[in-house]
Amino acid sequence: AQTVTQSQPEMSVQEAETVTLSCTYDTSENNYYLFWYKQPPSRQMILVIRQEAYKQQNATENRFSVNFQKAAKSFSLKISDSQLGDTAMYFCAFISQGAQKLVFGQGTRLTINP
Amino acid sequence: KAGVTQTPRYLIKTRGQQVTLSCSPISGHRSVSWYQQTPGQGLQFLFEYFSETQRNKGNFPGRFSGRQFSNSRSEMNVSTLELGDSALYLCASSLDSPDYGYTFGSGTRLTVV
Numbered sequence: 374a375q376t377v378t379q380s381q382p383e384m385s386v387q388e389a390e391t392v393t394l395s396c397t398y399d400t401s402e403n404n405y406y407l408f409w410y411k412q413p414p415s416r417q418m419i420l421v422i423r424q425e426a427y428k429q430q431n432a433t434e435n436r437f438s439v440n441f442q443k444a445a446k447s448f449s450l451k452i453s454d455s456q457l458g459d460t461a462m463y464f465c466a467f468i469s470q471g472a473q474k475l476v477f478g479q480g481t482r483l484t485i486n487p
Numbered sequence: 488k489a490g491v492t493q494t495p496r497y498l499i500k501t502r503g504q505q506v507t508l509s510c511s512p513i514s515g516h517r518s519v520s521w522y523q524q525t526p527g528q529g530l531q532f533l534f535e536y537f538s539e540t541q542r543n544k545g546n547f548p549g550r551f552s553g554r555q556f557s558n559s560r561s562e563m564n565v566s567t568l569e570l571g572d573s574a575l576y577l578c579a580s581s582l583d584s585p586d587y588g589y590t591f592g593s594g595t596r597l598t599v600v
Contacts, residue, residue: 408588415593417593417594418579419591420590464530473518473535473543474532474543475532475579475589477522480529
């Protein structure tokens with residue numbers, strides 16, 4: 374069974390700083406997808422960034438980028454120039470190709486301080 | 488483009504009762520999944536429907552059931568509610584390909600007293 378581990382329950386940084394959230398996963402699959410979701414107090418899970426395992430190039434979306442290390446089964450999220458609106462729970466998620474079930478990590482509560 | 492709509496937003500029920508939650512996916516999305524979120528267990532997969540067929544089911548008791556209608560709207564039902572069923576229930580829709588990711592609704596907060 375696949376598992377996703379986020380080792381940082383909470384993180385706190387100052388506005389405009391760069392922060393990196395860690396995620397490791399365990400799978401025997403070769404084709405899969407990885408995601409970072411953000412859940413603000415409004416409760417809605419918002420897709421931040423996605424990565425296809427077969428692509429070596431790290432995904433980037435504006436201030437958000439990932440460091441995908443397939444051999445190490447690591448998928449960290451870097452937020453540059455952090456903003457107050459980035460304050461939220463962040464979840465790392467995994468899904469095998471052809472599957473219908475997302476496997477989530479336990480989440481990291483990120484606080485951006487003014 | 489309307490997002491995923493879940494109703495109701497909040498619900499309070501008594502132990503032993505049953506409850507039905509509703510989810511309307513994004514137009515054109517045929518896959519609807521349900522997740523339970525609790526502080527202790529995190530996010531857990533309940534089930535997934537595609538074209539009115541359940542394709543996958545998580546490890547939940549039979550009290551948890553769901554269905555999908557021809558317009559892709561989905562409902563989940565929990566019978567004989569227990570205190571431990573108190574949770575945020577999230578619905579997600581997709582085009583039926585995980586590489587697009589899943590779009591989530593804002594959830595239904597169920598409290599069982």
